[in-house]
Amino acid sequence: MQRFRLGMPLKFLAAGAALVIGIQAASADEWRTTSSLLGESKYGENFQRYDFVNPDAPKGGTLNSTVVGSFDSFNPYIVQGSPAAGFAAFGGGLLYDTLMEQAIDEGSVSHPLVAEAYKYPADYSSATYRLDPRAKWHDGKPITVDDVIWSFNVLKANSPMYNRYFDNVTEAVAVGDREVEFRFNQKGNRELPKIMGDLAILPKHWWEGTDAKGNKRDVTKPTLEIPLGSAAYRVKSFKAGAEIVWERVPDYWGAKLPVKIGRENFDTKRYVYFLDDSAAWLAFTKGGLEDINAENSARGWMTKYDFPALKAGDVIKKEFKATSLQRMQGFGINTRRPLFQDRHVRQALSYLYDFDTINRTQSFGLNTRITSYFIGSEELASSGLPQGKELEILNQYKDKLSPKLFTDEFKIPAFDTPQAERKVLKAAVDLFAQAGWAIKDGKMVNTKTGQPFAFEILDFRQGAEATLNPYVAMLRKIGIVATLRFVDSSQYVNRVRNFDFDMTTVVLPQSDSPGNEQRDYWSSKAADSPGSRNYSGIKDPVVDALVDRVIFASNREDQVAATRALDRVLLWNFYVVPQFSRPNVWLAYWNKFGIPDKQPTYVGPDLDSWWIDVDKEKALAAKYKGLN
Numbered sequence: 001m002q003r004f005r006l007g008m009p010l011k012f013l014a015a016g017a018a019l020v021i022g023i024q025a026a027s028a029d030e031w032r033t034t035s036s037l038l039g040e041s042k043y044g045e046n047f048q049r050y051d052f053v054n055p056d057a058p059k060g061g062t063l064n065s066t067v068v069g070s071f072d073s074f075n076p077y078i079v080q081g082s083p084a085a086g087f088a089a090f091g092g093g094l095l096y097d098t099l100m101e102q103a104i105d106e107g108s109v110s111h112p113l114v115a116e117a118y119k120y121p122a123d124y125s126s127a128t129y130r131l132d133p134r135a136k137w138h139d140g141k142p143i144t145v146d147d148v149i150w151s152f153n154v155l156k157a158n159s160p161m162y163n164r165y166f167d168n169v170t171e172a173v174a175v176g177d178r179e180v181e182f183r184f185n186q187k188g189n190r191e192l193p194k195i196m197g198d199l200a201i202l203p204k205h206w207w208e209g210t211d212a213k214g215n216k217r218d219v220t221k222p223t224l225e226i227p228l229g230s231a232a233y234r235v236k237s238f239k240a241g242a243e244i245v246w247e248r249v250p251d252y253w254g255a256k257l258p259v260k261i262g263r264e265n266f267d268t269k270r271y272v273y274f275l276d277d278s279a280a281w282l283a284f285t286k287g288g289l290e291d292i293n294a295e296n297s298a299r300g301w302m303t304k305y306d307f308p309a310l311k312a313g314d315v316i317k318k319e320f321k322a323t324s325l326q327r328m329q330g331f332g333i334n335t336r337r338p339l340f341q342d343r344h345v346r347q348a349l350s351y352l353y354d355f356d357t358i359n360r361t362q363s364f365g366l367n368t369r370i371t372s373y374f375i376g377s378e379e380l381a382s383s384g385l386p387q388g389k390e391l392e393i394l395n396q397y398k399d400k401l402s403p404k405l406f407t408d409e410f411k412i413p414a415f416d417t418p419q420a421e422r423k424v425l426k427a428a429v430d431l432f433a434q435a436g437w438a439i440k441d442g443k444m445v446n447t448k449t450g451q452p453f454a455f456e457i458l459d460f461r462q463g464a465e466a467t468l469n470p471y472v473a474m475l476r477k478i479g480i481v482a483t484l485r486f487v488d489s490s491q492y493v494n495r496v497r498n499f500d501f502d503m504t505t506v507v508l509p510q511s512d513s514p515g516n517e518q519r520d521y522w523s524s525k526a527a528d529s530p531g532s533r534n535y536s537g538i539k540d541p542v543v544d545a546l547v548d549r550v551i552f553a554s555n556r557e558d559q560v561a562a563t564r565a566l567d568r569v570l571l572w573n574f575y576v577v578p579q580f581s582r583p584n585v586w587l588a589y590w591n592k593f594g595i596p597d598k599q600p601t602y603v604g605p606d607l608d609s610w611w612i613d614v615d616k617e618k619a620l621a622a623k624y625k626g627l628n
Contacts, residue, residue, distance in 0.1 A: 053262030061612025069489025073222035081222030085271035095229035100197025105600035120193035127193035160531035191515035265611035298363035322604035331577035332506035336537040346574035348431035367580035389561035444479035454481035455502040460492035536575035
């Protein structure tokens, strides 16, 4: 697994997040370009460029980034292999353009890319996209309707994310030289016409051709042959598992599109791989191999930025505001394991994570405890007791839900007083007792079988001990043996992809418009599909029903109520031990960039709007030998 680093556009924080509901009023089958699904876009239909970019930003220079781990494939859309940096499992990454592009600076908005417009009927039973006649591959051939249809079929067949995202899409059909219609098996999914724009378009003629040795290519297998693309960058060179270099395409067909003006300014993007975070961090402090570091640790943000270049002002440390939803992060509990199938056990495990002490002693009080899968949204996050339309929805499943869901506000006990730990430990022991476990000779054992309660926490980040060790120590206090297991990133990806873990840290990004992606997170079908994000193995008819209610909500009010109900049911089933979050983005970067006066506060910094300041770069190169 490649750790999140800011060498890629920040839009990938929300890769796979749906654009949904609230489509502005318009007559059926009216062609649309830029439009918002939660009210009108601030640009309206006459989108010319993002208002935060510098339209005259110079092109040139190299953006250097580091990645922890390795890679062995340039095909990100299959379960096999570890894709190289720049390739994305959802969306086009640096190589492929999508039909439409999700907006950087406002939620639930998309703008034209390969498709110049789209339309759909009043019953939302299909969507038709009209291709831009200028769109072409890097070899000069046009992007065709056949490419779109072939891509849809291939991605739905081989990509776990696309398969569930487009679950209700039955076929793609040519209805004109530049028009393709996507047909749905259900009506009333207001999200679906719009999110078809997230489809990455692959070159049919290249993938169905032969390589330099005359071997037929296979889109269902990993490959290290450099693929043909259509986007602003292409692979220039690589060293398998160690480095990949992307170059900006000088005659990129979409360079003057509104979503591209003032963006994608670096001539080269270079990613160098390291075995661990410590080596990557050292590379950043020395310069030359990493230009921008995204800091995810509050302790790190407060303590480790004291190296000479930062003290000299040659590295800038800055916090950026981000108003988009924060991400659910926590220990994912794999309910496929018999050990975790009792809800009381999972509840006890959630209680035993001492967020308060960790936040106070290690994180300088900068983190916030997660209390919702939709943290950061007062509208979507459940709170208090269910009421109104949310309560009406939940009452339909009352006999299948915990009674406490209706009578108790969801809370995880806090470790906020000297007496709190004793109370929490007792509550956890009582919960284990309800599930048939008891402490005997200092160990938590099954009262029937004598089996000790022991499991493994899987990770690949050597710096994760600061979060993991206090949790392991707390578990030990009631006789639970939790073992930390660190593996290399490739092994970690394969194990998580195949759900071969007991517990591991998971990150579940959401959008302010939840929709089809919820199937990939929570559905029974996704639980049995390797590569899905249903890490906990949830198979619950109530959850399946609520996911459908979110997707097929007839208006925003219904969608909000269904989302709150889903959030509440997930919380009360304790599938994840919630950890912590924070609303802003922390960056440190070498002072070689030109940066627009403002950055989009929706996602935080948009690195694609930055550019190399030649004078600053020369000054750094003169001061620090070998620094690009």
